[in-house]
Amino acid sequence: MSLLLGAVVALNPIGLDFLHSAFFAGEQLARNIAQPIVLTALAVMVLAVMLEWLVRSFLVKRRARGAP
Numbered sequence: 458m459s460l461l462l463g464a465v466v467a468l469n470p471i472g473l474d475f476l477h478s479a480f481f482a483g484e485q486l487a488r489n490i491a492q493p494i495v496l497t498a499l500a501v502m503v504l505a506v507m508l509e510w511l512v513r514s515f516l517v518k519r520r521a522r523g524a525p
Contacts, residue, residue, distance in 0.1 A: 458509065459502065459505040459506050459509050460502075460506050460509075463502040463505075463506070475491060475494075475495065476495060478491045479491035479492045479494070479495040480492070480495075
């Protein structure tokens with residue numbers, strides 16, 4: 458679910474424009490401002506996806522054991 462939310466945020470027109478300004482902008486100032494923001498958001502999304510995966514795998518293992 459969090460991976461889908463991250464894709465929706467990144468692939469809307471504003472998100473695509475921000476990604477473009479972070480890595481492909483002609484001005485160094487625009488890249489210097491946008492890159493840390495994009496990389497931080499990417500790190501937060503990776504952390505959220507991993508946390509969701511851990512919780513889901515824990516719940517699946519718990520259900521497989523037969524715990525209520």
